[in-house]
Amino acid sequence: MTALPLRLGVNVDHVATVRQARGVSYPDPVEAALICAQAGADSITVHLREDRRHIQDHDVSRLLAVSKIPTNLEMAVTDEMVGIACALKPRYVCLVPEKREERTTEGGLDVAGQLPRVREVCARLTAAGIEVSLFVDPDPHQLEACVASGAPHLEIHTGRYAEVEGDARAEEVEVIASFAKAAHAAGIEVHAGHGLTLGNVGPIARISEIVELNIGHSLVGRALMVGMAEATREMISAMRASRS
Numbered sequence: 222m223t224a225l226p227l228r229l230g231v232n233v234d235h236v237a238t239v240r241q242a243r244g245v246s247y248p249d250p251v252e253a254a255l256i257c258a259q260a261g262a263d264s265i266t267v268h269l270r271e272d273r274r275h276i277q278d279h280d281v282s283r284l285l286a287v288s289k290i291p292t293n294l295e296m297a298v299t300d301e302m303v304g305i306a307c308a309l310k311p312r313y314v315c316l317v318p319e320k321r322e323e324r325t326t327e328g329g330l331d332v333a334g335q336l337p338r339v340r341e342v343c344a345r346l347t348a349a350g351i352e353v354s355l356f357v358d359p360d361p362h363q364l365e366a367c368v369a370s371g372a373p374h375l376e377i378h379t380g381r382y383a384e385v386e387g388d389a390r391a392e393e394v395e396v397i398a399s400f401a402k403a404a405h406a407a408g409i410e411v412h413a414g415h416g417l418t419l420g421n422v423g424p425i426a427r428i429s430e431i432v433e434l435n436i437g438h439s440l441v442g443r444a445l446m447v448g449m450a451e452a453t454r455e456m457i458s459a460m461r462a463s464r465s
C-alpha cells in the first residue's frame with residue numbers, strides 16, 4: 222500500500238509538569254504549543270488528568286483560543302471530562318484509561334469491557350462536533366469493540382513497544398503493524414503514541430496505515446537541550462526518514 226501522510230501531534234503535558242513543580246506561571250504549555258506549530262507540528266495533544274497534575278483547565282481553554290492547529294484533548298471516560306469537552310469543543314478527544322496512582326498511562330482503554338458506556342460517550346462527543354479517538358492496546362478483541370463504538374479514530378498504545386528490546390521489540394512491531402492494518406481495513410483512522418523517542422520512532426513511523434503519532438515526554442525532554450522548535454523539527458525529520 223502507498224504510505225499515507227504521517228502527522229506529528231506534540232504532547233505538551235510535561236511543559237506544564239515543570240510549571241506545576243513550583244506552582245508558578247512558567248513555562249507555559251500554550252507558548253510551547255505555538256512554537257511547535259511554527260516548527261511544523263500538525264496538532265497539539267494535552268491530557269487533562271482528573272488530578273490536574275500537569276495540564277490545567279485554563280491551559281485547554283487558552284490553547285483552544287490561540288492555536289491555529291487542532292487540539293487533541295486526552296481525557297478519562299468520566300462525566301466531568303465529557304462535560305468539559307462538550308463545553309470547550311476541541312477538534313479531537315482521545316479517551317484514555319486513568320488511575321490516580323499511576324506515573325503515566327499504563328495500558329490501553331478497555332473498550333470491550335465497557336462498550337455501552339464508551340458508545341454512549343462517543344455519541345455525546347460526536348453530537349458536540351468532536352472527532353473521537355480511543356487509546357487502546359493492539360489487541361484484536363479491542364479492535365472489534367472500537368468498530369462497535371462508532372469512534373472514527375483509534376490510537377495504538379506503543380508503551381510496551383517502547384519498554385522492550387531486541388526480539389521482543391521486533392515482535393511488538395509485528396503486533397502493532399497487523400493491528401494497524403486491520404483497523405485501517407475496518408475504516409478506522411489509525412494513530413499511535415506513548416513512549417516514542419527519536420531513537421525508537423522509526424519502526425512505528427514505517428507502518429504505512431498509521432497516519433498520526435502523538436509524542437510528548439521525550440520531545441519535551443529533548444527540548445530542554447535544543448529548544449522546542451528544534452526538538453519538533455528533529456522528530457518530523459526522523460518520522461519522514463522512516464516513511465520514505
Ligand SMILES: CC(=O)[C@@H](O)[C@H](O)COP(=O)(O)O
Pocket residue numbers: 232234268270295317324325326356414415437438
Ligand atoms: C495517554 C498517553 O499516553 C499520554 O498522554 C500520556 O498519558 C501523557 O500524560 P502522562 O505522562 O501524564 O501519562
Ligand SMILES: NCC(=O)COP(=O)(O)O
Pocket residue numbers: 232266376413414415416417435436437438439
Ligand atoms: N498519547 C500519547 C501521547 O500523547 C504522548 O505520550 P508520551 O510521548 O508523553 O509518552
